[in-house]
Every structure is written in structure tokens, then in C-alpha cells.
Amino acid sequence: MVFSSTLAATTAAAPIWNWTFDWTVVLGCGALLAAYYGAVGFKFNRKTVLWTIGVVTIFIALTSPIHDVGEHYLFSAHMLQHLLLLLIAAPLLVLGLPVGLMKRALRIGWVARTEKILSQPLFAWILSIGTLWVWHIPALYNAALVDHNLHIFEHLSFLVTAVIFWWTGLKPIARLQMNTLPAILYFFFAALASSILGLLLSFAPNSMFPTYINPIDTSHLLQVFRDGWDLSAHGDQQLGGVMMWSSGGFGYLAGVVVVMVRWYKRDQLKTFRENIALEQEREAQKSRLTPVTNDA
Template sequence: MGIVAMRHWLTLPLPWLAAASAFAHDVEEEHATGETLGWGAEWWVLALLALSLMLHVVGARRLWLRMSRSRHRFARQAACFACGWLVLALALASPIDGAGSLAFSAHMVQHELLMIVAAPLMVLGRPLGVWVWALPSSLRTGVRPVTHARAVVLFWDVITRPVNAWILHFAALWMWHVPGFFQAALRNNGIHALQHASFLFSALLFWWAVLGKQVGSGARGHAMISLFSTMMHTGALGALFTFSESVWYPAYGDSAWHAFGLSAVEDQQLGGLIMWIPGGLAYVAAGLALMAGWLAVRRPTMLMGADR
């Protein structure tokens, strides 16, 4: 199988597979027992993380042995996946996960790790093609007809169009920060799982539209507009939290004070600053990196034209 075919396989179910491991921690048990700041997660979350890593190791080894070219690019992709996997594990299985049940600011750190660190790294890592190569050859043969089915390809094309991906990510961010929805996620495991899966799923779509379709000036323009507008609306939401004097999520109670010495308003304002400043800078950094990459590609082309 060629590298192009492997990359095509990546584009189809990546958000579903990655988002499946983003389900939330057991908020119901943590509120009942008070045991939150430990390492670990529910067994199936750990199993999904372990399975994704095992498949990548096996698939990467098989692909590496078959490659005669593009090894340097493949190594970069593998490094991106490894970093993304580590960030995902940190967000889901470290004390950050449990702290999100105690403080809005910690919850915001977790969400930012999922959406602006793990998601773009996973997109750059292109793991699905590698995972497919970890399967037995009989199963690999059966995957291609599914991923190339007309309905699947059409659905993927629709949801990854820049405007559609932007809308889905915007909707997920703003909807889940409505007090009723956010507090429901704090009290119920299923809703909390849906919240985290929505964040990661929409972020994967957003970053695929930004990083995965860099063909032509039109795609570049869409990528920069998506990054700038997302920086603006997430910054606006962060500013609302930062400057608000009223508590949006009273379901936290005094847990932030007992755990971290922060009042409910201070905790909320800190969470807003985390979304506003570091979150906004991440989109700026992504835009600058994209521009540097485009200029690096354009410069050799211009030099070759000047030599003629």
C-alpha cells in the first residue's frame, strides 16, 4: 500500500476513534468520595489509550520496514502522534482530570489540552493509516472498501469543509459553556463523556480543516480565517469569564477554595484567563507556523524560476 492510500485512510474515521478515548472521568463517584487528585482513569479509557499506542508501534514498525523513501516525514508524523498521545494521556489520566471536578480553572486546562494541543498533534501525526497496518492483512483488505464508500467519503468531505468544521467547533465550545449544560456534565458521567468527546471531535475536525487541506491559496486563506476567528470568539468567551463578577457554575460550590485556596469567582476568572491568553496564543502560533511553512515552500520555487 502506498503512502497516499495510507493518508487517505487517515482522513475518514480519525475523529471518532480519537474522541472515543476522550470520555470523562467518573464525576459521580468523585463527588461522592472526594477522591479526585490521583493518577489513572476508568479501565476502558486506559484500555483505549493502550490499544492506540500498541497499534501505532506495531503498524509503524511494519511501515518503516517497507519504506525506501519518506522515512524522515514518517518519523516526524510518528513524533507528533507520540506527543499528542502523551498530552491526551495527561489530560485524561493524570491529576488534571480529577482536579476538573474541583475547579473550573483545572477543567479549562484539561479542555485546552484536548482541543489546542492533543487534537492538532493527532492530526499532524496521521495515525489511522499506521493503525490499519497493525491489523492482519485480511482485515486490512476489508477496510479499504468501507473507507472509500461513496457515502462515507461524501460525509467526510462535508463535515471537514472549513466553514462546516468551524461551525461545529464553535457550536461545541459555546453550547457546553452554557451553565445548564456545563453543570449537568459535572453531575453525570454520560453527559460529561459527551462533553469531552464533543470537544475533541470538533477540534479534530477544525484542525484537519486547518492543517490537513493545505492545497492552493484558497485553502491557505480559509486556514488563516479559521484560526483568527476562532482565536477571537474563544478569547471573547474567556473574557466573559475573566471579567464576570457572578458565578456561572455554582455546582462547584466551595471545592476550589478547599482544594486550591481560590474563591468561586477567582477560580472562574483564572479559567477565563487560561482560555483567553494561552488559548489565543496557541492559534497565533499555529498561524505563524503555517505561514513559515508556506514561505519555505514558495522560496525554493521562486529561486528556481529566477535561475531559468
Template sequence: MVDTVWTPYCGPAPAPAEALGRWNGDPALWTVLAAAALAGLVLLRGPARGRYAAAMAVLAVGFVSPLCALSSALFAARTLHHLLLVLAAAPLLALCVARLRRPRLAAATAMQAVVFWAWHAPDLYAQALSHDAVYWLMQVSILGSAVWFWAAVRSARGHAAVAALLAAMLLMGLLGALIVFAGQPLYAPHFASTMAWGVTPMDDQQAAGLIMWAPAAAAYLLVALWRLNGLLKPTDRPAGGAAA
């Protein structure tokens, strides 16, 4: 049997000794990030400008820093990369857009889950680590669906937003649990790259699943509790009593 040679966008899997030096110098990526950052800083005002700058910094960490190369070696690093998009960059970007008048919250919640689950199907994931165009389709669709979700949550009434956040929490946790208890390694691009890091492909996969199952799912729960706290606070009544 001939082993498949994986050619991920972030380059071949690094050894531990070289990982910290593996910054992404792709000029096309740097041009796009710089142009997007400049456009946002010119067009946005007030707090939105700072949030946008923070979102661009998160994207730079994900795509320029050594995390990009590390995600070629470890599925757990790829999971961290995706969660930076979903739980950091996306909500920051959602805070920069106008509130949606009629947020399609159920559709946004379903779309985010479908996109995230689909790209973690082993065959589709392997395609993304074999072709740059598929890789960028994965990144853009994960980020875009998450921005839609967070924008819809931001614009929705409190009880609906809490329900959507709890649904997202359950779906993220379920995917993580399925990956943890799969019983066998699923992600072929990492079969030959984890041992240099002292972990088996199965250990790496279970670590990734646990990251989704616990801290990632908990992030949605924390936001849901924050929104719920706002619903439970007493509303101050206007001063003065009713006229006799």
C-alpha cells in the first residue's frame, strides 16, 4: 500500500525543535490580511475599531504564527485553530457589524453546526489538508458561519439567544464526545506526524475531542449564563407613582 503524501497549506508537519520558527510567510496571505485590517480601521469608528483590530490579531495568530504549521502535525492544534476562529475572531467580528433586524437565529445555529461537523468528517478533512483551495473553503466557511451565528445571537431576544447558545454547546460537546470515543484514529493526515511529538494518533485525536467537549462547549455555556443573568435582573420602574 502506498502512503499518501499530505501537502497542507501550512506546510509539512514540523518537528518539535523547528516548530517555533515556522512562521507563515505567504505573501498573498499577508497582503489579504493587511488590506482587510487597513479597510476595517479606515471604515470603522469607536469601539468597533478596537474589536476589529483584535479579530485581525486572532486571525494572524491562526494563519501566520507557528500554530499554522503545528496544525499540520497535530489534530489537537488544528482544533485549537478552528476554535480561535469560532470562539474568538467570529464574535469580535460580529460585534463590528450592525445588529440584524430579523435574525434567523435557528438557521444560523444550524448552519454553524453543519459546517463545523462537515469539515471534521475524516474524508472532507483530508481533502482540506491536500488542496489549498479546499483548505481556504474550510476556513472561510467555518469563520463565516460562526460570524453569522454570533451576529444573530447578539441581535436576538434574551431567551432565544440563550436557547441558541445552549444548542451550540450541546452540538459542540457531542462532536467532541464522538471524536473521543471513536475507538480508532480517524484523521489520516496526522497518522504519521504525531509520534515526533510523543503522542499517538489516537491520543492526539482524543485530546482534540476533549478540547471540543469541555472548554469549547463551556464557552457557549458561559455566554448563555451571562445572557440569562441579564434576563433575571429586576427591571427598574420609573420614579413616581400613578396619578390618583
């Protein structure tokens, strides 16, 4: 009975499935794809797939029903939107960058200087994690929900600082990569900071965001979430906090996995080269010790 009433309420509120095609998002995603394929050509390989999925993730996060529901009704939906940008789109964009293209770009003086400044590990960490924390200050968070331009800036700042963060931790150019232990600590403390923020949101005694306490029910969805889903504003905030400390923490720890895989591959390659060199040395010694016969 509860399921049928929930289904009926959800079906009646058809706007929950609406997509919002904001021209800034459409143009931005189109520009990312055009610039990338213009630079590397229309090739089908692992890098192009990763980049394309990253851009598609941005598009889904900012135009799907997640956007409207998160902007007007549910903190947890807004949290999901931010996690898509921070932990899926941003690392996929970085992993999709071709090594050759990046090497050519870094031969340009101002690009190399800018990269050197932005990819200082401490700076990149504070910039990205600080942006995450600052935007969850209730006054600023609520301001972004009621001001469309500020909301665009919020999402843009999340994405840009996240790309800087993931670039610093997962640079595709081997000679620029952090050493293994510092890279592990870089991602570990990001996971820790994200989890702490999520726990603070989960265990806050009251709902901190007025927009979700008394939403303007323009799409007639409030009954669906409050009665159909039995989700109060405080319960919704707790759910969003759980998403932050669980998914957010594990998302950053995925960076540790990538670092460890790279370390293992480097170690295996080093061992392989050492074995080849040792075998060549043995063959050389054998040839020196083998007497030369003169059939004449």
C-alpha cells in the first residue's frame, strides 16, 4: 500500500524526470569535446573514452533531474551532483589527457610556469579541499541556491579546483609525478577531510540549509519527498552527509589505488630491465670466456 501510494505520487509529479538544458552547460561541454578532439583527432582509444565519459558526467550532473531536485528540494541530490563533478568527472578528464599533447603544451613557457605553481601539492590540496569546505558554509551554500550566477560559479569552482587536485596527484607524465609515499598521503588526507565534513553534516543536530527546510514547491514534488519517501529536511541532510563521508572518502582513496598500481608497474618494469641487463652481462661473460678456435 505504501509502495503504491509512493509510486502514484512520483508518477503524478512528472517534473521529477525533467532535464534542464542550460545553454552554458551545453556550450561548455561542447567546447570541451571540440577542443579535445580538435587537438588529438577523432581516435577511439582509452584516453578519448575517459575524456568523453568525463564530459558526459558533467553534462548529466548539471542537466539531469539531479540538478533541479538538488537545487530546490534535496540536499542529498545536490551532494550527489557535487560528487559526480569532484570524484568522477574531474579524475576522468585528467586521466583522459594524452601524454604527448601535455608534453607539447608544457614546452610553452607560460603554460609550464602556471602548471608549476598550480600543481604544488600543498597548494593544490588546500585549493580543492578548501573550496569544498568553504562552499558548505551554510550562508554561502544557501546564497548559491538562490542566485543562479553564483550557483554556476560554485559548480565551476568545484570542477576547476578538482581538476587541479587530480592533475597534481595523477599527472600522466612520469617525470612530473609525485613520489609514491607523498602521493598516498595527498589522497589519504583528502579522503579524511571529506569524511570529516560528511560526519559534521550527518551529526548536525538540525538542518542547516533553509532552502531545504521550506522549499518553494514550484514542481509540486514536496509531497513526494516528505510523504512518499518519508524524507524530512534533517533526514535528507543526514543522508547527504553519509554520501559525503562514505562515497567521498572512498572516491579520494581511489587515487591511492592508482598511485599503488603505478608504483607496482614501475617496480615490475625496473625488475624486468635489471633481469635483462643481468642476462646480457652473463652472455657477455660467456663470450669472453669461450676460447676462440682457429680451424686454419
